Amino acid sequence: MELWAAVVAVIGTTLGALIGIVSGRWTADTEWKRSEAKRLTELRKVAYAAYGEAVKQDVRVSRKMAAGLGAASSDNPLTRDEGRSRLADINERRSAALEGVLLVGSRATVDHARIWQHAVWHLRKRVLAAPDITSDEYSRLYRMAGKARENFYRASRADLDVGGESANAMPHHDLEAAWRALA
Numbered sequence: 812m813e814l815w816a817a818v819v820a821v822i823g824t825t826l827g828a829l830i831g832i833v834s835g836r837w838t839a840d841t842e843w844k845r846s847e848a849k850r851l852t853e854l855r856k857v858a859y860a861a862y863g864e865a866v867k868q869d870v871r872v873s874r875k876m877a878a879g880l881g882a883a884s885s886d887n888p889l890t891r892d893e894g895r896s897r898l899a900d901i902n903e904r905r906s907a908a909l910e911g912v913l914l915v916g917s918r919a920t921v922d923h924a925r926i927w928q929h930a931v932w933h934l935r936k937r938v939l940a941a942p943d944i945t946s947d948e949y950s951r952l953y954r955m956a957g958k959a960r961e962n963f964y965r966a967s968r969a970d971l972d973v974g975g976e977s978a979n980a981m982p983h984h985d986l987e988a989a990w991r992a993l994a
């Protein structure tokens with residue numbers, strides 16, 4: 812009987828040690844995965860924000876150039892020559908920012924980033940190429956770029972598991988009415 816008791820004690824101790832090792836390893840792996848997921852989320856936030864700002868700068872300069880042509884409004888219109896030099900710098904930043912999105916972004920977010928960039932490219936191309944751009948044509952291209960922007964931010968928020976309303980929740984033309992309602 813004493814032999815059985817000793818064997819059971821050794822088996823119990825061995826099993827206890829194995830369970831401790833396995834559960835310790837599982838806990839460490841789980842903590843590491845959680846830490847890596849958090850780190851990736853932070854990298855994505857930074858990449859998506861940097862990309863969004865770079866593309867938005869492109870839109871701002873294109874709008875100022877369109878204002879210089881009489882097709883849009885801006886407090887600081889630019890000539891095409893002034894805008895062209897600014898766009899060259901912005902293009903470098905946007906291209907670098909896209910690399911961050913490509914590196915850490917989800918497939919949907921990368922796809923929508925590219926679509927937004929393509930929509931803005933069409934806007935910029937038209938403003939640079941044609942001194943006869945109309946306000947209707949500019950507005951149509953601007954709205955298309957805005958929809959692409961919204962889709963990028965929707966995909967980004969889903970990827971980051973962040974709630975929030977639409978980036979374009981209130982159209983610009985409604986802002987004035989909303990502001991007046993504050994009085």
